[in-house]
Amino acid sequence: MRVPLIAGNWKMHKTLDEALSFVRYFAENPPGENVEALICAPAPLLYPLADAMKETAVALGAQNMHHAPQGAFTGEISSAMIKDTGASYVILGHSERRQLFAETDASVNLKVTKALEAGITPILCCGESLEEREEGRTGEVVKGQVIKGLEGISEVEVPRVVIAYEPIWAIGTGKTASNGDANEVCAEIRHLIKELYNDEAAATLRILYGGSVKPSTIKGLMAESDIDGALVGGASLEADSFLGLTRF
């Protein structure tokens, strides 16, 4: 049984005060039952949030990491640093990082490998651009990103990976893939995992949809066969809205 995962990606939002008041709200208003709720916060907030979240049923994640254990990489953070904070997830290969910070499938693959080694759950992001969708290349692009992102990951480790399908054209635009279209791509990803690994890995690995998900749209998405949760930007910033996402 795959436990649904509702993950908020705060991106570059929130000061410490704002983040702590968000968490205080959760101490009083727990997320829905039988759902794993996760906030992926900016790096400077990880230590104080881990401390504040001890009282809540919400897990904590980072939004990126470097693959090297340490070194001359100004501005970067390592898997050990993330682990030290108490965070247990990391988003890797988000389309914003691929587009704005020149991340490649190869660099994302190194990060996925190192996150697993460190005992941190990687959320491997994939998704096509509008142009790629219009050219009918969605499946090819997404599968390529997943194959390359998982290169060298063993069948023992792969069930621990979370894959997030986020069509680029749906991120922050208010345009969402239809439930059926989102599910179709998630099902293709699951089928690919079965081909690359085995039935058990495909049945265990969680696949999220992301792109303008809101409390009003979560129920329909979660009713689909191959969508195991959501990776949410804008609608995860307000505590009440995030809470609504976990109660579908």
Ligand SMILES: O=C(CO)COP(=O)(O)O
């Ligand atoms: O990029 C996203 C989550 O990682 C999606 O962002 P929005 O929910 O704001 O569209």
